[in-house]
Amino acid sequence: MLKTALKPRWIAGLVFALLLSAVFVLLSQWQLSRSTQHEAPVSPGIEEVKPLVDVLQPGQFFPGSVSDQMVTATGSYDPAKQVLVEGRLYNGQKGFWIVSAFAVDNAPKLSGVAASPKTWIPVARGWVADAAQAVPPPSGTITLTGRLLPSEAPVPNVDAGPGRASAVAVAELINVWDVSSYQGFVAATSELAGGVPVVVNDAVKPLNIPAQPPEQQINWLNLFYSVEWVVFAGFALYIWWRMVADDYRRELEDDEFDEDNHHPNEPTSPEPQQPGPEQKVQ
Numbered sequence: 001m002l003k004t005a006l007k008p009r010w011i012a013g014l015v016f017a018l019l020l021s022a023v024f025v026l027l028s029q030w031q032l033s034r035s036t037q038h039e040a041p042v043s044p045g046i047e048e049v050k051p052l053v054d055v056l057q058p059g060q061f062f063p064g065s066v067s068d069q070m071v072t073a074t075g076s077y078d079p080a081k082q083v084l085v086e087g088r089l090y091n092g093q094k095g096f097w098i099v100s101a102f103a104v105d106n107a108p109k110l111s112g113v114a115a116s117p118k119t120w121i122p123v124a125r126g127w128v129a130d131a132a133q134a135v136p137p138p139s140g141t142i143t144l145t146g147r148l149l150p151s152e153a154p155v156p157n158v159d160a161g162p163g164r165a166s167a168v169a170v171a172e173l174i175n176v177w178d179v180s181s182y183q184g185f186v187a188a189t190s191e192l193a194g195g196v197p198v199v200v201n202d203a204v205k206p207l208n209i210p211a212q213p214p215e216q217q218i219n220w221l222n223l224f225y226s227v228e229w230v231v232f233a234g235f236a237l238y239i240w241w242r243m244v245a246d247d248y249r250r251e252l253e254d255d256e257f258d259e260d261n262h263h264p265n266e267p268t269s270p271e272p273q274q275p276g277p278e279q280k281v282q
Contacts, residue, residue, distance in 0.1 A: 001248045010240075010247070021237055027229045028228075047070055049145055053108070056071075056148065058107060070189075073143070075141070076141055077123075078101050084099070084134055085099055085167065090205050098127075098204065101120045101177050103118040118180075121182040122170060122186070126200065127207060141194075147187045147211070151169055170185065
């Protein structure tokens, strides 16, 4: 079969099949690159510090457009409303976030029987390696700056214990603190008291959470097309191989036919009989 495949026309056919397969592979790569799409890139405007009361309304759904926005707010902490969120990493080490309730000045007040006189927002103030290193929030009027983040999902079937939480879940915290709250929390980057930075001990590490990169979305239709083009590339080579195999079988059949024509099985003609001696008639 190798002799058949080395015929000029089949060598040319192989070159054509390889070129066609290469085109199909390139189309597959193109479709694969389109199958993974990024969400809208992070807007540079999120690093511009804006008033919290202008960015988010309490009691309303947290829009994705304000996620990671740097915000500022003035108000006060309640030292009785503080939890430690476990399992948080800082430079690869597990520890706790200190999350305190912050009453926002000039924030819209919610109505309803269960609504509190003030509107609050959870503030992740820092990280500590040990729960004993947690400090109470500063007293008095505080102006804080930080990154606005959506509420985390509560961890099911987990009881972190008194004064602890498994996540910064606003739905759980407002029940523990019995307050009206924004549907999100602030990861603080600075706290000012009377225009002076609040001093905490060295055990409390600032969070400084950066803006999260846009998520990737998979377009399954483009992914299917990329696999389909690879199949077409393999099919082009298979067609070439089948055509060579068919040509090889035809050659074998022609050889058998030629051998049969060189050795015919024809019957031999009878030899002429020699006349016998004449018999005399008596």
